[in-house]
Amino acid sequence: MAELVKVVVDAMGGDNAPAEPVKASVDAVTERQDIQVILTGKKDIIEKELSKYENYPKDRIQVVHASEVIETAEPPVFAIRKKKDSSIVVGLNMVKKQEADAFVSSGSTGAVLVGGQVLVGRSKGVERPPLAPLIPTKDGVSLLVDCGANVDARPSHLVQFAKMGSIYMENVVGVKNPRVAIVNNGAEEEKGNALVKETFPLLKECEGINFIGSIEARDIPAGYADVIVCEAFVGNVILKLYEGVGATLIDKIKGGMMANFRSKIGALLVKPALKATLKTFDASEHGGAPLLGLKGLVVKTHGSAVAVEIKNAIFQCVQFKQQKINEKIAEQINGETVQPQQ
Amino acid sequence: MAELVKVVVDAMGGDNAPAEPVKASVDAVTERQDIQVILTGKKDIIEKELSKYENYPKDRIQVVHASEVIETAEPPVFAIRKKKDSSIVVGLNMVKKQEADAFVSSGSTGAVLVGGQVLVGRSKGVERPPLAPLIPTKDGVSLLVDCGANVDARPSHLVQFAKMGSIYMENVVGVKNPRVAIVNNGAEEEKGNALVKETFPLLKECEGINFIGSIEARDIPAGYADVIVCEAFVGNVILKLYEGVGATLIDKIKGGMMANFRSKIGALLVKPALKATLKTFDASEHGGAPLLGLKGLVVKTHGSAVAVEIKNAIFQCVQFKQQKINEKIAEQINGETVQPQQ
Numbered sequence: 232m233a234e235l236v237k238v239v240v241d242a243m244g245g246d247n248a249p250a251e252p253v254k255a256s257v258d259a260v261t262e263r264q265d266i267q268v269i270l271t272g273k274k275d276i277i278e279k280e281l282s283k284y285e286n287y288p289k290d291r292i293q294v295v296h297a298s299e300v301i302e303t304a305e306p307p308v309f310a311i312r313k314k315k316d317s318s319i320v321v322g323l324n325m326v327k328k329q330e331a332d333a334f335v336s337s338g339s340t341g342a343v344l345v346g347g348q349v350l351v352g353r354s355k356g357v358e359r360p361p362l363a364p365l366i367p368t369k370d371g372v373s374l375l376v377d378c379g380a381n382v383d384a385r386p387s388h389l390v391q392f393a394k395m396g397s398i399y400m401e402n403v404v405g406v407k408n409p410r411v412a413i414v415n416n417g418a419e420e421e422k423g424n425a426l427v428k429e430t431f432p433l434l435k436e437c438e439g440i441n442f443i444g445s446i447e448a449r450d451i452p453a454g455y456a457d458v459i460v461c462e463a464f465v466g467n468v469i470l471k472l473y474e475g476v477g478a479t480l481i482d483k484i485k486g487g488m489m490a491n492f493r494s495k496i497g498a499l500l501v502k503p504a505l506k507a508t509l510k511t512f513d514a515s516e517h518g519g520a521p522l523l524g525l526k527g528l529v530v531k532t533h534g535s536a537v538a539v540e541i542k543n544a545i546f547q548c549v550q551f552k553q554q555k556i557n558e559k560i561a562e563q564i565n566g567e568t569v570q571p572q573q
Numbered sequence: 574m575a576e577l578v579k580v581v582v583d584a585m586g587g588d589n590a591p592a593e594p595v596k597a598s599v600d601a602v603t604e605r606q607d608i609q610v611i612l613t614g615k616k617d618i619i620e621k622e623l624s625k626y627e628n629y630p631k632d633r634i635q636v637v638h639a640s641e642v643i644e645t646a647e648p649p650v651f652a653i654r655k656k657k658d659s660s661i662v663v664g665l666n667m668v669k670k671q672e673a674d675a676f677v678s679s680g681s682t683g684a685v686l687v688g689g690q691v692l693v694g695r696s697k698g699v700e701r702p703p704l705a706p707l708i709p710t711k712d713g714v715s716l717l718v719d720c721g722a723n724v725d726a727r728p729s730h731l732v733q734f735a736k737m738g739s740i741y742m743e744n745v746v747g748v749k750n751p752r753v754a755i756v757n758n759g760a761e762e763e764k765g766n767a768l769v770k771e772t773f774p775l776l777k778e779c780e781g782i783n784f785i786g787s788i789e790a791r792d793i794p795a796g797y798a799d800v801i802v803c804e805a806f807v808g809n810v811i812l813k814l815y816e817g818v819g820a821t822l823i824d825k826i827k828g829g830m831m832a833n834f835r836s837k838i839g840a841l842l843v844k845p846a847l848k849a850t851l852k853t854f855d856a857s858e859h860g861g862a863p864l865l866g867l868k869g870l871v872v873k874t875h876g877s878a879v880a881v882e883i884k885n886a887i888f889q890c891v892q893f894k895q896q897k898i899n900e901k902i903a904e905q906i907n908g909e910t911v912q913p914q915q
Contacts, residue, residue: 306763369821382758382766416724416809421648424724424806449813452821464766467758468810471791476818479711479794480854484826487850488843497842501829504836508829512822 235267235291236549237331239322242272242280243300244338246535252337253280255541260291262542266549269293269331272300272318297321300338303534307341311349319343323350326527333528333548335519337536344380347522347529354557356564357524359388361463362531363396364520365404366473367512368454374400374409375459378466378520386430389413389460390437394563395523396458397440402554403521403547408441412456414465415445426462434460439563481509519544521551524560528552577609577633578891579673581664584614584622585642586680588877594679595622597883602633604884608891611635611673614642614660639663642680645876649683653691661685665692668869675870675890677861679878686722689864689871696899698906699866701730703805704873705738706862707746708815709854710796716742716751717801720808720862728772731755731802732779736905737865738800739782744896745863745889750783754798756807757787768804776802781905823851861886863893866902870894 240256242249249272256268270277274296281292299317301310314320319338323346325331334351336343344362353360361377376396381388393411400409413434415423420431422445434442446456448469461469488498518540519530528551530544551557582598584591591614598610612619616638623634641659643652656662661680665688667673676693678685686704695702703719718738723730735753742751755776757765762773764787776784788798790811803811830840860882861872870893872886893899 369824414810416806427806447813448810449817449820451814452817464758464769465807465810468756468790468807469814471789472793472811472814473818475791475794476815477822478791480819480822482711483850483854484847487847490846490850494843494846497839497844497846500839501836501843502839504832504839505826505829508825508832512825 234265236265236333236552237267237269238545238548239269239271239295239325239331239334240541240545241318241322241334241336241338242270242277243297243318244336245532246337247537248272248337249276249280251536251538252541253277254538255545256292257281257284257287258538259542259545261287263546263549266545267291267293268545269295269322269325271295271297271322271325273298295321295325301342303339305339305342307339307345310339310342311346319346320350323347323529326351326529329527331527332552333530335530335532335541335544335548337532337534337541340531340534341380343529343531344522347525351525351527351529354524354526354561354564356561357395358391359384360522360524361392361395362520362522363392363399364470365517366451366470367517368452370454372404372517373451373454373457373459374404375461375466375469376523377461377463378470379463379522382462382464384426384462386426386433389426389430389462390433391524391564393434393437393440393442393458393460395560396460398556398559398563399521399523400457402556402559403550406457409457410443410455411440411458411460412443412446414451414459414461414469415447418445418447420444477512518547521547524564526557528557576607578607578675578894579609579611580887580890581611581613581667581673581676582883582887583660583664583676583678583680584612584619585639585660586678587874588679589879590614590679591618591622593878593880594883595619596880597887598634599623599626599629600880601884601887603629605888605891608887609633609635610887611637611664611667613637613639613664613667615640637663637667643684645681647681647684649681649687652681652684653688661688662692665689665871668693668871671869673869674894675872677872677874677883677886677890679874679876679883682873682876683722685871685873686864689867693867693869693871696866696868696903696906698903699737700733701726702864702866703734703737704862704864705734705741706812707859708793708812709859710794712796714746714859715793715796715799715801716746717803717808717812718865719803719805720812721805721864724804724806726768726804728768728775731768731772731804732775733866733906735776735779735782735784735800735802737902738802740898740901740905741863741865742799744898744901745892748799751799752785752797753782753800753802754785754788756790756793756801756803756811758789760787760789762786819854860889863889866906868899870899
């Protein structure tokens, strides 16, 4: 049997804590035998929440007390430094000390990003660990790398994003020979800002990735590439506009369906089928976003994540560990062959 | 009566030329008495197209022959320099020589942008003329400035974009005291890349605009600001992702409605109401994008524009001229009071 993967889950992070992270943990250890979950946060609150569940393998859920909570509005660097007994810092430190393989949190994105880099630390050779969420496309998902805190990135960073993103898509998501594209303001090679123009030839020469050239933002939702490379400011705009356009459009469609009696009847009839369709185009359905290139694994789930998403993020961690993603990243970045651990 | 506004329309530009630009011109002069249209392009083709219409004020449509056509795929700078007898160059030169007030084209965006700057020329004090399309929001439209060719802009450029955008929204679109926001990767003032961090305090201090701070991409479709300021690379990503997410989502919704018999019946009932709603969220419905800060007016309409959009762009030109936008821009940028021309 595969070895037990130990995932720390932040029980205090996100809009739906502690109920949803606790439920996710219970469901995860119930569904799969190869997972151990460590819940960090206020012990009494977590245990009260856990007591709502009966039939689950109790030996595979552990609670580690953390007396503090980092709020979303707190400045991340300051919060990580000051709240040493917060659920985020305690959880990340367990990954740092290799007491756990991965950390999953729906809490402050800033704190998770900063804490991941500062506490867990970068893998050897990795210049900037990018945050890489999966975004929905017409018939699947693409990895958008970077959506993190690395604004004003350099060309060499983007090349590493492309390499790490390819490894993740191939081994965790299961896309063979993933197509890598760089976000550009035109399809032609001579287009771009200074960063893209400098990065383009480097990606073209880069071995071990399947670089297909520029991608215009218009073609991202159509799924023209599997790994979408950009610096974090642009990545943030893409990720958030996805949500924004989707939300406004769905709002307008709902309004349009209520326009008159005829359309109201129609709305009742299409609603169930439509709901199922729209779910496939909801960014929050696609698990968590890994922070790639760290010594351990850190996954950020949506602030509004519910149990099923957090559970999927826990499963992602197992896949990440079992597929030895960090070893593969180290090999790609440094050109070193890492012996698989037994 | 107001003086006649002279608008040059590129009869050869866009996917639907010459039929749609010619129809737009006929409709424009028929609907409004204060417009004269000059069609540029191949004379025989235009006249053949015009001969399909009978009852329109023929004295207010003029044809100016241009033997060449700039194709979309041609490198813009080269095309403008080489094809001196193209419909775009001939049209822009008429604006330059003040033989016309404005130029409207659905042709090559690059050629129109380059030609506008090189041939018509920048207004005194304007550093970079931005392309500023209107994008649909939940209940109206916002101006996205810049979506042009000015990638890697400087803070002073963005401040001018804010000023010019405010004047346009207030006087052409009719939004009183338009809210100006800068695209950022977070709502807090300390967020941003180097460009945004440098620009933010300048916008805060800038007189004559209603600066409301940062806007996250998520809030753009909800209509939180009237003038959305960003550099052109980001503007291009926003504009094209708007289209892309919209198209994919609508595609998926159509698919979802065809899922089963029940939903198919529903789809028939909601279709008319839905179609009307989606029209209001279609970027191409909102006329053309002006190139702001030139000595004359240049408006770019979608490559796929049909007559109604081109006609609306022509009407925009009239509003632009009658509201003396260029005089107001000159006043704002240079602090000069310009005497309105009689």
